[in-house]
Amino acid sequence: MNAIILKPIRQLSSQALKIAAGDFDRRIAPKSADEIGGLAMALDTMACNVSTKTRTLTSLMAKHIDDLHRHGVILELVSQGDTLAGILDPLASYIEQEFPDISCAIMLADSKKKRLFHGAAPSLLPFYCAAIDGMLIADKSGSCGTAAWRKERVVVEDIVSHPYWEAYHAHIIKTSLRACWAEPILDRHGDLFGVFALYYREPKGPSPQEIAFIETCARLVALSIERLNYEEKMRTLSRAVEQSPVSIVITDALGNIEYVNPRFEKITGISAASLVGKNPRVLKSGRQSAEFYQDLWKTISSGQEWSGEFENINSLGQPYWEQAVISPIRDEQGRITHYVGVKEDITERKAHEAMLLEFNQRLQEQVELEVCNRMENEKRFQQERELQQALLIQQTKLAELGGMIGAIVHQWKQPLNIISLLTQTLQNDFEDKLFDASTLETHIEEVMNQIRFMSETVDNFRDFYKPSQQKKYFAVVEAIQGVLDLLSHQLTPCNIDVVLTGNKSLVAFGFPSDFKQVIFNLINNSHDAIIERGVETGKITITVEPTDPFVTIILCDNGGGIPESLLPDKLFEPFSTTKGEKGTGIGLSLGRTIIEEKMGGRLQARNSEAGACFTIALPTEESKT
The missing domain is CATH 3.30.565.10 (Histidine kinase-like ATPase, C-terminal domain)
Structure with a gap:
């Protein structure tokens, strides 16, 4: 009984404990075809399956660890670079180093989003890089130009025969390149930065893992470009603030100073380190009332902008005037977190204004005195001027009168000639014995017509001049x-x-x-x-x-x-x-x-x-x- 049952069970139990401890490669050879032998066979099969799955999981874990390592390296590359070239070149080189069968190319869009230009391509031949530099962003314009146009991934498994690459066929056949996958590089708003492309030396399409990889790389490049753009904007803003000709002060929500620019230090004569943490009231001269500052604080704490002038004192106790605009700064939730004051030194202008005011007052006094002295002279001058104008107007009328008299003389010439002719005709008719009552009446009527015309001319002249x-x-x-x-x-x-x-x-x-x-x-x-x-x-x-x-x-x-x-x-x-x-x-x-x-x-x-x-x-x- 002991040899038949107990001993095999003890052996089986011992082997099972070793398998449970992780020795999956141990095998239990069944020595009988009874129930104990069947149990041994089941344990052996289970150990074999567990061993296979363990090796698979170990391989997957190793691959994931390797992928995480690569992603970590890539993330470190894109986060440490301070220029675009300092990011793209090391990134492309690292990818080619990790995957020797890949040629990596990064192309960047121009400002008008019309063409793609070289960004990085460590292993592509120079003549080929020159050929695709300036690639048109358009549909069916290579893998990269098409991806940029469509803003979506474009996979061409054989670029030698694909119609998208027809314009570049003469260059492709001189290389060993056969496949090209292009992923657009887009910012968070969907605007185009460029294209991330992978070339292969044999026709092929991407696996799900490779698609995930190219997507990750494109996103990381986009993030790096956004970061560089943001940092450049911040540097520009920082230089503008640091080099500003006006003084700038930033306080927290309680009004305590967090930052002042060099111009502020120069005007006040106080270093930024000495001012940080203090309230700007340390500069008050005492000229403005408490109500003045209460109104200022009430305005800005309510979210409004305040502008005005006030007098402060510098480190030497000397007063100076400032024209200031103070505005609240809000966070994403609309809460006021800081205040920014932009101030201009107007001390010199205020001095000029005071001098100008005094000058104007003196000038006004002199003008009033001069006006009083000239009042009588002005009256006499006006009277003389009016008299002179009246004389000239009279001369004009007399000149017109001469013209009118000439007009009358001209108007009278013709009727006088007619009357003279009629008079001569009367004498001739009388001598020729043609003179009778009818002829006389006709002559008299014609003479009276001419006399009436002359009279009307005189009347017109009189009406005109009167x-x-x-x-x-x-x-x-x-x-x-x-x-x-x-x-x-x-x-x-x-x-x-x-x-x-x-x-x-x-x-x-x-x-x-x-x-x-x-x-x-x-x-x-x-x-x-x-x-x-x-x-x-x-x-x-x-x-x-x-x-x-x-x-x-x-x-x-x-x-x-x-x-x-x-x-x-x-x-x-x-x-x-x-x-x-x-x-x-x-x-x-x-x-x-x-x-x-x-x-x-x-x-x-x-x-x-x-x-x-x-x-x-x-x-x-x-x-x-």
């Missing part, structure tokens, strides 16, 4: 036509055509004789300009039209126009003339005074393509004010 005593309604077209009748002897011989258009029923309210004087002066000016510039066929157009509540008269000529330096208003200033010594400079000034001050209208001037244009707007109703 000042209007009061405002009244008058027909505008009729008034202008009266002036044209008087000036026709001056215009027709000079080949100047005058065209007057407008509704004869349009009336204005004002002084008709003064209005005629203005029209007379404007037409004379147009006549003189046309003659002076030698225009062969002169033309003056006068248009009268309603523009409620005014009647508008537009007078234009083809005399070349007015110098731009005199427009729009200098032309109407007293003694301003375009005729040199021939003009008094009073006509247009007097015209604007008549139209605007006496009649409540407007007189303006401009140039057209051919010459000058004057616009007169006259009220059609009596002013209610």
Whole structure:
């Protein structure tokens, strides 16, 4: 019994304990075909399975440890580099060292995201790197250009035959490269940085582990580029703050100083180390009240920006003025964590302002004294000036009177000639005995017609020159036509055509004789300009039209126009003339005074393509004010 049962059981138990202790390679050879033998066989099978699984797990653990080591090395490379080249080159070299059958290439996108350029490619041949440098970012533009265009992984298992690589076929066949997998390098927002590519020397596709590896590498490159960009921005910001011409101070939420820039140290004469941890109140001069600082703190602690001026003292106890802007800094949750003050030294400006204020006060006193001294002289000067202007205006009227007399003489010449001819005809008819009552009546009627024409000419002259005593309604077209009748002897011989258009029923309210004087002066000016510039066929157009509540008269000529330096208003200033010594400079000034001050209208001037244009707007109703 002991030999048959107990001894095999003890042996089986001993072997089982050794297997349980980890000796999975131990085998239990069954010595019988009974139940004990079957149990031995089951334990042996179990030990064999456990041994196989243990070896598999050990291999996987070793691989994971190896992968973790590689990832750790790669992470260390991308975290320690301080330049892009200092990251990409070691990273690509390390990957090629760990995987000898791989050629690694990293290409970077340009700022416009149009092309890819060389970033790192330790083992690719120089001629091939040059061929793909500047690769177009577009669909079906190699593995890299396509991945960058689509922003997704592109795997080409055989680049020799694939249509994406047709443009580079001549270069590929000169290399041993056959497969290319490209992973886009994207930032956290999906913006393109470049492409991470792996080349193989035989056609193949990636395994899940290889896909995970290329994704990890692309993410790490993206993180490194983001880190470098962020660090560069921080360096730029730091240099800007350190080199700023204004002083900058940053405090914590309680107002205790955490940072001051060199400009702050220079102005205060206190080192940053001495200021850190202290409140800016150590610089107070005492000029501002407690309420001033309470208002400042209330403003910024409520999340608002404060700006203003205050006086502080430096390390020597000397006062200085600052223009400051203090703003709160918030974290992601919107809580105020710090305050930043940007301050400019305005001590010199304040001193200049004080000097300027004192100077202005003294100047004001001198001006007031000078004004008092000149009051009487100014009155006398004004009276003399008004008298001089009145004399010049009278001279202008006398000059116009001479022109009007010449017009009358010209207008009378023709009727006088007709009367003289009629008188001679009477004598001839009498001598030829053709004189009878009918002939006499005919001669008398013709003579009276000429005398009436001469009388009307005198009446027109009298109406033109006689000042209007009061405002009244008058027909505008009729008034202008009266002036044209008087000036026709001056215009027709000079080949100047005058065209007057407008509704004869349009009336204005004002002084008709003064209005005629203005029209007379404007037409004379147009006549003189046309003659002076030698225009062969002169033309003056006068248009009268309603523009409620005014009647508008537009007078234009083809005399070349007015110098731009005199427009729009200098032309109407007293003694301003375009005729040199021939003009008094009073006509247009007097015209604007008549139209605007006496009649409540407007007189303006401009140039057209051919010459000058004057616009007169006259009220059609009596002013209610």
